[in-house]
Amino acid sequence: MSAAAAPRSMLPQRQRWPPDHRLPDHRAHPNQTPPPPRPRPPEPSPRRARRRLAPLEPSxxxxxxxxxxxxxxxxxxxLAHSHMVRAGYRPGLFLRNNLLAAYTRCGDMRYARLLFDGMPRRDAVSWNTLIAGYSSQGSPRLALCAFRDARRDGGVAVDRFTYATVLAACGGVRDGRSGRAAHGLAVVSGVARTAFVxxxxxxxxxxxxxxDEVRLVFDRAQERDEVSWxxxxxxxxRMGWPEVAVNVLVWMHRSGVKLDAFALGGILKACSELEDSEDVRMMLHGCVIKVGLDLDYFVGSAMVDMYAKNGGLEEAIKVFDCIPGQNVVIYNAMIAGFARLGNEPCTETRIEAVRLYANLLQRRIRPSKFTFKSVLEVCNLTNAVRCGRQIHAHVILSGFQDDEFIGNALINLYAKARLVDDSLRCFNSTPKREIFTWTSMITAFVHDEHPDKALDLFKELRYLEKEPDQFTMSTVMTACAALSVPITCEQIHCYAVKSGFDQFTCCGNSQIEMYRCAGDLKAANKSFETISCLDTFSWSQMILSYAVHGHEREALLLFKKMEDCGVMKNEFAFLAVLVACSHQRLINEGFRHYESMVSDYGFVGDVKHIACMVDLLGHAGKVADAEDxxxxxxxxxxxxxxxxxxxxCRIHGDKDRGIKIGEKLIMLEPCAASSYVMLYNLYMDAGKISLAMRTRGQMRERGMTKEAGISWAEFGGSIHQFVDGDNSCSQKAETFTRLEELLVSVKQKTQHFGMNVWEMGFQARKVGENSISKHGExxxxxHGLTTLPNSAPVRVMKNQNMSWESHETLKLLSEGENREIIIRDPARFHHFSQGSCSCRDYW
Structure with a gap:
């Protein structure tokens, strides 16, 4: 227990003497025994007073x-400042400026300002230090305010360093107006004549x-040095004018200015963006060798980057091999060059980047985050997932797993390999998530056919108050297109309009696709008309929208208009017009466009183009020609x-050819349950019951089950699913009641006209066939007719092709209900209206 906290009885008490007591005079009585000495009263023990430190030397x-x-x-x-205060030392102006510089260099501008305001005297160094501190800490506005205060201080004359600092602050915020004013003040004060200012x-x-001002100042400068050039x-x-930069370099050489690594490195970087400039690159390379900077790391990495970006791999490798003692910068330039080669080079060429990375590790050179980013991009381009996993382990061992660029490269790597769970782990382990990181993860969900998760991630992005960009919105619209939910599509569209993203062409193109997949052709057309800058993809999307919604003539007219406008056509544009020709059964026009695509434009038809031509011939009944x-x-x-x-074959009744094709599909897709189901139906239609049972037995032996038919639609802001053959209580009783009423009315109509829709199908279908009332669509x-307003169309999506019975039933329903019913199945859209369908009974 301390003396300050102890009770009074425990503390030593001061002895009190009587007021009239007098000490004996020992000198007066020499024979008398002196009394014992008076005990010295103890000193009180208050809190120990702080001792003042001795000041140090100013040096x-x-x-x-x-x-x-x-x-x-x-x-x-x-610590040094505290020692001055405790020692009672009053520093002079020199030490105060040093202390101010220390605070500004360490980034503590609050104490720097307090110290500056408490200075009894200031000079130009004090103001320069404060202005430079604000500028370096990202507060250029405060730096400009400090400059104005310095000019108002009559006792201080600003010098060239003051103007250099405030000009740097203006350049940091790109405030050309304030910079021009500072330039004028420098000219008036006479310091602008020096090369420094x-x-x-x-x-x-x-x-x-x-x-323009840069060139004007340079041309009128009274003093120039190498830094000026x-x-x-x-x-x-920086302006992106490499041709002019090359002319300036030639001017420097003719003016006798020494070319250093900074100048040559900058011009090499600029020329890496030049196309068809092989002569310029060779000239610069020769210039580098003449001035003796071909072995410089900075210039060497710039040369490697210049050659690699323009496809000069052999030259880049030669420059790389000539640089002695390569460091990580040179390796990064070389690996990044392989990553920028585009889609033309083969996999073996790109894999050289991985070998370079292995060589870097063998030489015990520590890779940087740029190394990992580039080599992961190469793994992504070559689909080298296994190699990418190994590099991912190196990233973790090197401590770079928190880098947002490396995390983004890993997300793209795993997403391309359809390993979306690994992409999600990389996304969650990235602490600093930039908007491109969110966009990559949303894109990964979309490509892995999880559009619902993509929308949930976008909702989380908005909940965190992060602003998406146009690419994020384009990807989200693609997710909405996959879900085909009209209300959600409209909400995303509204957000894009409010945020201004609808002005971007990429968002407009995705918006057309979104409304096309949602079955709203009018909204798709309106989106097409509002795009200010149409590109090839815009025209192609709108042509395809017309084609799949049964407006083939409009699609062909729009394609003709696209040709008249001189828009460059691509494979997707030809695919859209081939779809239109197929649905319209225009064989001659379809073959004309196909041959034009191959011969005139040099495009090679892929599977989708060939399928359109087969479908075109099949529409016309030329099944044998389609097979050929x-x-x-x-x-x-x-x-x-x-x-x-x-x-x-099924539409035109070619059962024998259909059975042969079904057996071929079993060989091509031995693990696809749909092929077995299709062959089973073909056998049943042909009356070959034993072969049908054998096909069903093969399915059972191989553990395959028929995929359930699922239909879904958006009602009341939520998505409702309807499974074929599921009459569980998950659906409301009103829905079944309404459906029974509709079917009764349809049955009455069919009997009135002397036909029965349930007897018009294939008569051989027997066991296991669900009744028509159990069809999910x-x-x-x-459900839509029960819940939606009378004027609203009913839009339903289905994961399987509709049956013939459902198709005929919906035609009759549309006539009785006097409203449009839109069904989307994997083949195409079906617009049922007034008893007819847009597919013209072919799908």
Missing amino acids: VYAGLLRCASRTRSLALAR TNSVIDMYAKCGMI NLLLSAYV FIMGSGLENDAVLWHALLRA LLAVA
Whole structure:
């Protein structure tokens, strides 16, 4: 227990003497025994007073503050300041400026400002230090305010360093107006004649993008040095004018200016963006060798990058091999060059980047985050997932798993391999998630056919108050297109309009696709008309929208208009017009466009183009010609083409050919349950019951089950699912009641006209066939007719092709209900209205 906290009885008490007591005089009585000495009263024990420290020498304080500034140690700066205060030392102007510089260099501008305001006297160094501190800490506005205060201070004359600092602050915020004012003040004060201030003015105008002012200041400068020329060169490089930058370099050489690594490195970087400039690249390479900078790391990496970006792999490798003692910068430039080669080079060429990475590790060179980013991009381009996993392990061991660019590369790598769970782990382990990280993860969900998860992630993005960009919105619209939910599509569209993203062409194109897949052709057309800058994809999307919704004539007219406008056509545009020709049964026009695509434009038809041509021939009943076309396409082992031909066989009643195609599909797709189900139906239609039972037995032996038919629609802001053959209590009783009423009315109509829709199907279908009341699309339509307003169309999506019975039933329902019913199945859209369908009974 301390003395301050102890009870009074425990503390030593001061002895009190009587007031009249007098000490005996020992000198007066020499024979008398002196009394014992009076005990010395103990001193009180209050809290120990703080001792004042001895001040250090000014040179010691100055050394400590210089060390704090150099190492950016805020603790050391505060320790030296605290020692001055405790020692009662009053530093002069020199030490106060050093202390101010230490605080500004360490980033503590609050205490720097307090110290500055408490200074009894200030000079130009004090103001320069404060202005430079604000500028370096990202507060250029405060730097400009400090400059104005410095000019108002009559006792201080601003010098060239003050103007250089404030010009740098103006360039940092790209405030050309304030920079121009500071330039004018420098001219008036007479300091603008020096090369030091001239260089600051040039740099400020270059950062503000005022290239005309840069050239004017340079041409009228009274003093120039190498820095002036380099700044002029870098200004043109920053503006993206490499041709002018090359002319400036030639001008520098003719003017006798020494070309250093900064100038050559900048011009090499600019020329890496030049196309068809092999002569310029060779000239610059020769210039680098003549000045003796071909072994410089900075210039060498720029040369490697220049050659690699323009496809000069052999030259890049030669430059790489000539640089002695390569470091990580040189390796990064070389690996990044392989990552930028585009889609043309083969996999073996790109895999050289992985070998370079292995060589870097063998030489015990520590890779940087740029190394990992580039090599992961190469793994993504080559689909080298296994190699990418190994590099992912190296990323974790090197401590770079928190980098947002590496995390984004890993998300794209796993997403391309359909490993969306691994992409999600990389996304969750990235602490700093930029908008491109969110976009990559949303895209991964969309490509993995999880559009609902993509929309949930977008909702989380908005909940965190992060602003998406146009690419994010385009991906989200693609997710809405996959779900085909009209209300959600309209909500996303409204957000895009409010945020201004609808002005971007990529968002407009995705918006057309979104409304096309949602079955709203009018909204798709309106989106097409509002796009200010149409590209090839815009025209193609709208042509395809007309084609799949039964407006083939409008699609062909729009394609003709696209040709008249001189828009460059691509494979997707030809695919859209081939779909239109197929649905309209225009054989001659379809073949004309197909031959034009191959001969005039040099495009090679892929599976989708060939399938359109097979479907076109099948529409016209030329099943044998369609089979010959498949055999001559070189893609006879692709199941998609045979599915298209099988559809034509079933429509035109070619049972023998259909059975042969079904057996071929079993060989091509031995693990696809749909092929077995299709062959089973073909056997049953042909009356071959034993073969049908054998096919069902094969399915049972191989553990395959028929995929359930699912229909879904959006009612009241939520998605409702309807499964074929499921009469569970998950649906409301009103839906079944409504459906029974509708079916009764349809049955009365069919009997009135002397036909029965349930007897018009294939008579051989027997066991296991669900009744028509159990079809999911009919349940969804009945639910929509019950809940939606009378004027609203009913839109339903289905994962399987509709049966013939459902198709005929919906035609009759549309006539009785006097409203449009839209069904989307994997084949196409069906617009039922007034007793007819847009597919013209062919799907």
